[in-house]
Amino acid sequence: MKIPFDQDYVLDFLEEILNIPSPTGYTHQIMKRIEAEADALGFHFELTHKGCGIISVPGNDPSRTIGLTAHVDTLGAMVRSIHASGTLRITPVGGYMMNAIENEYCTIHTRDGRLYSGTILTTHPSVHVYSDARDFKRDEANMEIRIDENVRSKEDVQKLGIRTGDFISFDPRAVVLDNGYIKSRHLDDKASVAALFGILESIHRDRWTPVHNLKLIITNYEEIGHGGSYIPPEIDELIAVDMGAMGDDLACTELDVSICAKDSSGPYDYGMVSKFIELAERDNLQHVVDIYPYYGSDASAALRGGNNIKAALIGPGVHASHGMERTHIQAVMNTARLLAAYVTMKD
Structure with a gap:
């Protein structure tokens, strides 16, 4: 099924959250904004003890739960x-x-x-x-x-x-250009958070339902390594949605959805990575498959935390990560489209 998305909504929400200060350990203000937006879209929101936000989306088949995680904490x-x-x-x-x-x-x-x-x-x-x-x-x-x-x-x-x-x-110095480029500090990982809320807004507006239950996990300690160390125990598969890096021998650009085959924590689940590649090719979404040797994700933290899950990592390409970053709205929207294709895919 072709999922409709509101690009203006995603851009507006991204620009707003980029301008809310949220260094790791000081995320209470942005999490209140995340909670308010989830409530406005009609989804149940709860906080874990360490301040991570969990948004629940019912699916047609509750026998499985897929987790989608992105982080609001920044440098x-x-x-x-x-x-x-x-x-x-x-x-x-x-x-x-x-x-x-x-x-x-x-x-x-x-x-x-x-x-x-x-x-x-x-x-x-x-x-x-x-x-x-x-x-x-x-x-x-x-x-x-x-x-x-x-x-x-x-x-x-x-x-x-x-x-x-x-x-x-x-200061993030966020700028959204008419040609689709977005430059700002903290696109890692607020661009991915905006992509996830693009999915929530689309579900709310057009009343479509994922195949299985979803748990959107908005973490607040990713930048120091333990953001996704706890996830709800009912999750079977976890998709970390985080920026794709650029440079050296990497293929990723700011227009691409990055599908990470391996990072510093090792290879991601073979079946999930293969399915993301298949769906991106099917839907003609500009994408690359890359390996990030100096990178870890919330999925890495979840696996190290002993969770019995399959895991994958995708996200929009971002240039100059942990510096003055830049991405493009195409990569952000296609990240949302690829995730939507995955969660509406029949088993």
Whole structure:
């Protein structure tokens, strides 16, 4: 069956969630938005103890349950300490190159709800002052945040309510272009979350039903490796929906749906991967099959957690992952179409 999708809905929802700060460990605000959208579309939503969202979709045959997982947590940082000069030393949340966040605007989130603007810089930020500014090593010890407040000491910063352990979010700088390209931080993995909500919106609007029960799992600790370590025990198959990487000997582009045959956790289920390839070819969806040696997914975490499941990984191609990322709406929509083809496929 041909499933209708609302591209404008997917784009609008993606742009909205890109602009909600959600570094790993600080996802309560975006999860409230996820819950509100699931409720508006008429689907049951529940939270696990660690704050992961689970959305239930009844199928025609409840004898099996398919899980679809994507994550809303993103890269970010925390305040490691406060320098005597009134700048902040940071500790990273998630894995990224320090030069990928240099000169980026950010927000400091205090425990009592106050927000402060800042900029991430090296401790040698000016070529007019430091002879080694160009070659200065970009590592954690040499990075700091300049707070946009009149602070000159540690005590000044503490008076703002800023403390060690406060979260720091990076400005996403989300831009949706008329030619279909989308550039922003955190497309990993909010582009996939938007694709999943495209499926929910389509089910709600056109009243179609998947063959089997679905559990959409919106995880909140993927960037540090244990987002999908717990999944509902009734799940038989788990599909991690996460970005496809680009570069080196990889075939993926920003227009493709990536079907991952193997990542750092090993090969994915042979039958599921083969079926995704078959469906993509049947429906003429632009796709590639790739291997990601430095990549892990929520499906990897679920398998390592001891869950008795089959697992696969697909998602839209994203350039410059964990940096200034870019994808294309074609890849996002075709990810939704490929997933819809899978969950409406007869056994």
